[in-house]
Amino acid sequence: AQSVAQPEDQVNVAEGNPLTVKCTYSVSGNPYLFWYVQYPNRGLQFLLKYITGDNLVKGSYGFEAEFNKSQTSFHLKKPSALVSDSALYFCAVRGYGNNRLAFGKGNQVVVIP
Amino acid sequence: DSGVTQTPKHLITATGQRVTLRCSPRSGDLSVYWYQQSLDQGLQFLIQYYNGEERAKGNILERFSAQQFPDLHSELNLSSLELGDSALYFCASSRSQGTGFWETQYFGPGTRLLVL
Numbered sequence: 001a002q003s004v005a006q007p008e009d010q011v012n013v014a015e016g017n018p019l020t021v022k023c024t025y026s027v028s029g030n031p032y033l034f035w036y037v038q039y040p041n042r043g044l045q046f047l048l049k050y051i052t053g054d055n056l057v058k059g060s061y062g063f064e065a066e067f068n069k070s071q072t073s074f075h076l077k078k079p080s081a082l083v084s085d086s087a088l089y090f091c092a093v094r095g096y097g098n099n100r101l102a103f104g105k106g107n108q109v110v111v112i113p
Numbered sequence: 114d115s116g117v118t119q120t121p122k123h124l125i126t127a128t129g130q131r132v133t134l135r136c137s138p139r140s141g142d143l144s145v146y147w148y149q150q151s152l153d154q155g156l157q158f159l160i161q162y163y164n165g166e167e168r169a170k171g172n173i174l175e176r177f178s179a180q181q182f183p184d185l186h187s188e189l190n191l192s193s194l195e196l197g198d199s200a201l202y203f204c205a206s207s208r209s210q211g212t213g214f215w216e217t218q219y220f221g222p223g224t225r226l227l228v229l
Contacts, residue, residue, distance in 0.1 A: 032215055043115065043203060044220040051215040090156065099169040100146070101218060103156035 002027040002095045006104035014112050019081040021107045023074045023091030031093050033074040034101065035065055038088040047089075050074060061085075081111045116140065117221035119204050125227045131192040134224045138185055138206030144168070145187040146207070146218055147179055151200040162187055163209075194228045201225050 003026045013019050025031055032051055036044040048059025055067045065076045074091060088108050092101040116139035126132055138145050147159040149172075158171035162181035173179075176194075181187040191198060202225075205218040 034217070036220070043117070043119075043222040044205075045115070046217050046219060049215070049217060099144075099161050100158040100171055102158070105155045 002031075002093050002098060002102040004091050004093050004102055004104035006089075006091055006107050008107055010108045010110060012110045012112060013081045015083055016080050019076075019078040019085065019109065019111070021076040021089045021091075021109060023076065023104060024072050025074060025091070025093040026072065027093050027095035029096040031072075031074075031095060033065075033067065034092040034094075035059065035063070035074075035076050036090045036092065038090065038106070040087075044090065047076070081109075083111045083113050085109060086111045115219040115221065117204060117206050117219055119202075119221035119224050121224060122222065123225050123227075125229065126194060127229055128194055128196060130194050130228075131190065132194065132226065134189040134191070134202055134204075134226075136187045136189070136204030136206075136221060138187070138204075139219055142206035142208055142219075143185065144207045144209060145181055145185070146205040147173075147187070147189050148203040148205065148220075149200045150203060150223070154200075156203075159189070191226070196228050199226055199228045 005024045034049045035047040050057045050067045058064045088106045090106045091104045118137045120135045144163045146161045150156045159173040161169040179189045201223045203223045205220045207216045207218045
């Protein structure tokens with residue numbers, strides 16, 4: 001079975017401060033990890049993914065994520081948060097041999113001006 | 114804009130009714146995935162089609178069915194609707210059948226279903 005845990009319901013951060021959204025995963029074999037963002041009344045937008053190689057993955061809108069195999073984590077980061085980053089963020093995992101994505105429950109990010 | 118389109122955007126219906134949700138994948142994508150997003154269950158995978166054939170099944174109820182047509186658009190049929198079926202239904206697409214596990218799934222804007 002594959003699963004994702006996003007431990008915090010909401011992340012509050014001041015504009016200009018670093019933003020971190022946490023994700024841990026469980027999967028058999030090598031993980032394929034994804035981050036998506038959902039703005040109100042919109043679909044999920046792909047941000048970035050980890051397949052193999054460099055543990056630091058860079059994605060859209062200045063976001064990056066760090067893969068840590070020993071801690072089974074894939075935390076999303078942004079050095080300087082913008083008010084427009086306020087949204088719902090989803091981490092997802094897919095294990096080898098599995099077509100489906102397993103999503104975490106999502107984290108609401110609120111960036112305070 | 115992901116290139117995946119879904120219609121309708123909103124749907125209000127009554128219990129016991131049947132509805133059809135439609136999805137057109139990105140140009141060139143052969144796989145279509147359906148997901149249900151609800152407050153209590155989160156984002157749940159329902160079913161996948163690849164080039165017209167069912168490829169994977171998730172937490173899809175027997176009252177629900179889907180198909181993918183020769184032009185690659187897909188429809189999700191929900192019947193004997195219950196209050197608990199109220200949710201946001203997403204369609205996603207990817208280039209191949211998903212054995213390229215590194216493939217990104219691109220999501221449509223969703224159809225919000227309200228069952229009264």
